[in-house]
Amino acid sequence: MFTKDTLKEKSILITGGGSGLGFSMAERFAELGANVAICGRTEEKLVNAAEKLNRFGTKIITHVVDVRDYDRVGKMIDRLVEEFGSLEGLVNNAAGNFVSPSEDLSPNGFKAVVDIVLHGTFNCSQHFGRYLIHSERKGCILNIVTTYTQFGSAFVMPSAVAKAGVETMTKSLAYEWATYGIRVNAIAPGPFPTKGAWSRLMPDPRIEKIYLERIPTHRYGEHIELANLAVFLMSDLAPYLTGETVIIDGAEHLQAGQFNFLTQLMPREELKKVFAEYKSRRKSKK
Numbered sequence: 377m378f379t380k381d382t383l384k385e386k387s388i389l390i391t392g393g394g395s396g397l398g399f400s401m402a403e404r405f406a407e408l409g410a411n412v413a414i415c416g417r418t419e420e421k422l423v424n425a426a427e428k429l430n431r432f433g434t435k436i437i438t439h440v441v442d443v444r445d446y447d448r449v450g451k452m453i454d455r456l457v458e459e460f461g462s463l464e465g466l467v468n469n470a471a472g473n474f475v476s477p478s479e480d481l482s483p484n485g486f487k488a489v490v491d492i493v494l495h496g497t498f499n500c501s502q503h504f505g506r507y508l509i510h511s512e513r514k515g516c517i518l519n520i521v522t523t524y525t526q527f528g529s530a531f532v533m534p535s536a537v538a539k540a541g542v543e544t545m546t547k548s549l550a551y552e553w554a555t556y557g558i559r560v561n562a563i564a565p566g567p568f569p570t571k572g573a574w575s576r577l578m579p580d581p582r583i584e585k586i587y588l589e590r591i592p593t594h595r596y597g598e599h600i601e602l603a604n605l606a607v608f609l610m611s612d613l614a615p616y617l618t619g620e621t622v623i624i625d626g627a628e629h630l631q632a633g634q635f636n637f638l639t640q641l642m643p644r645e646e647l648k649k650v651f652a653e654y655k656s657r658r659k660s661k662k
């Protein structure tokens with residue numbers, strides 16, 4: 377589907393790009409010709425990631441910043457534009473999350489997650505959007521959200537609230553900035569294990585076991601699957617696609633279907649027997 381120059385002549389910033397899904401996207405972007413900037417709070421993580429990204433031969437820049445800091449985010453965008461010559465893409469991937477009963481959250485715990493996810497996305501998007509608008513360049517923003525934006529989720533309420541805000545920001549900016557040639561999309565990943573997320577969200581092996589069982593495809597997503605979707609959305613292959621959230625989760629979010637639980641009740645072959653018995657009982661009554 378992609379050629380080695382699918383992202384050539386694009387420079388893309390990935391927040392939280394030093395590890396996890398951010399790093400996987402960075403690798404794929406660089407492999408397909410993009411210059412990539414990764415930012416995050418921990419310099420060591422960024423330096424190690426950059427060493428690996430350098431093998432693709434494109435320009436790689438690391439920048440230490442907390443996306444919660446509006447002014448420093450602005451300085452980062454200025455630096456990247458100067459060093460790359462231009463900036464065509466932004467992936468708002470940096471996130472904060474942990475599991476906690478909502479009644480036990482401290483105000484600061486709630487604030488930490490919302491600040492990173494919602495304010496961080498605003499800070500990066502506004503600075504990047506202003507740069508594009510003032511320099512009359514086209515560009516692309518991709519927000520990483522979650523599948524629980526629509527119905528919320530117990531025990532990760534601050535993340536659900538903030539990611540829902542980001543999804544609404546995606547649609548709002550897509551409409552408002554379409555006139556400037558700026559596309560804004562989102563990806564809602566289902567279960568793509570990363571060390572950062574899984575250590576915070578799966579503190580007990582029993583949680584992970586049940587979690588895996590309820591995914592209808594019975595497997596986790598592979599990072600390359602998400603990275604390829606991100607490439608498509610960030611590339612020139614999708615110029616008319618904006619304001620959209622693409623869910624990639626092996627149909628996990630569709631479990632709300634009212635009779636979907638039947639396959640959790642008994643194996644499919646047993647279910648088929650139950651249905652067949654009901655059918656023959658009905659026939660014999662006629």
Ligand code: HXC
Pocket residue numbers: 471472473474475476481482483484485486488489492522535565566567568572573576577
């Ligand atoms: C309760 C907690 C807590 C926990 C932190 N806090 N962890 N409260 N349970 N497990 C509280 C602290 O006590 C503190 O409040 C406040 O949160 C801020 O904590 P700090 O550690 O000082 O903040 P900070 O260093 O800014 O860290 C932010 C963070 C942290 C969000 C708390 O987890 C983090 O940096 N995360 C980044 C990486 C990450 O979370 N990745 C996963 C994203 S996965 P007090 O009141 O004590 O001061 C994702 C997708 C999910 O979003 C979808 C999966 C399918």
